[in-house]
Amino acid sequence: MMRARYVCAAASAVLIAGAPATAAAVSADGVRADAARTVSAAPVLRVDTTAQGAAAAALKHYPGVVESVDKDGSVWHVDVVAKDGKGHAELEVSAAGAVTERNRDTGGNAAENKALVDGKVTAEQAMKAALAAHAGQVTTVEWDDDDNAASWHVEIQGEDGKTWDAQVDPATGKVTGSGSDSDSDSDSDSDSDGN
Structure with a gap:
């Protein structure tokens, strides 16, 4: 039970800090469940000025x-x-x-x-x-x-x-x-x- 609290607290800190990471929740028995998927940033396109x-x-x-x-x-x-x-x-x-x-x-x-x-x-x-x-x-x-x-x-x-x-x-x-x-x-x- 204590372990689940630490993991949830760590995941919350990552989300609050704004890091582009996958949020994960871990149950008391240690099984990981993805709460959100990682979103990859769109590639920066070069714009050539005419x-x-x-x-x-x-x-x-x-x-x-x-x-x-x-x-x-x-x-x-x-x-x-x-x-x-x-x-x-x-x-x-x-x-x-x-x-x-x-x-x-x-x-x-x-x-x-x-x-x-x-x-x-x-x-x-x-x-x-x-x-x-x-x-x-x-x-x-x-x-x-x-x-x-x-x-x-x-x-x-x-x-x-x-x-x-x-x-x-x-x-x-x-x-x-x-x-x-x-x-x-x-x-x-x-x-x-x-x-």
């Missing part, structure tokens, strides 16, 4: 206009320009969506960022337009204003594994240039080697 999710997480951390999103392994590098055009932040977004600020600058030239800040089409809209033209996952989106012709450069990894490039017009959102460069790169590499 380019769109990385942009949204970065903007939540540092409000402004996304200038670029680029994936490096499982980490997204996101550059955001402040709405006044003077501030700039370099952020990293993990696969789970956690944001780390790597650099912040508040002394930028607003005139240099005017076209980006005033643009009608955001990086997020450019990604959406490019994905409507070609299915896959965005791996890079970048504001490109070289040669006085601004556009969004969007790279998509297609379901076939090939990289597809698109230029998105920042005024209309129209995909103005596109094509897969995987085949052309491998062809030009073999041609330049003489093989």
Whole structure:
């Protein structure tokens, strides 16, 4: 009888402490009876943040206009320009969506960022337009204003594994240039080697 009390007291202590154990009751004759079954925890699933999710997480951390999103392994590098055009932040977004600020600058030239800040089409809209033209996952989106012709450069990894490039017009959102460069790169590499 005394033994049953000690076992019951020990089982109660385990349950009160919150340990993930099987509760058991033991009768006076030493026979164990399961009072509850052990519940196994569900496995933790890895969540991979998309380019769109990385942009949204970065903007939540540092409000402004996304200038670029680029994936490096499982980490997204996101550059955001402040709405006044003077501030700039370099952020990293993990696969789970956690944001780390790597650099912040508040002394930028607003005139240099005017076209980006005033643009009608955001990086997020450019990604959406490019994905409507070609299915896959965005791996890079970048504001490109070289040669006085601004556009969004969007790279998509297609379901076939090939990289597809698109230029998105920042005024209309129209995909103005596109094509897969995987085949052309491998062809030009073999041609330049003489093989």
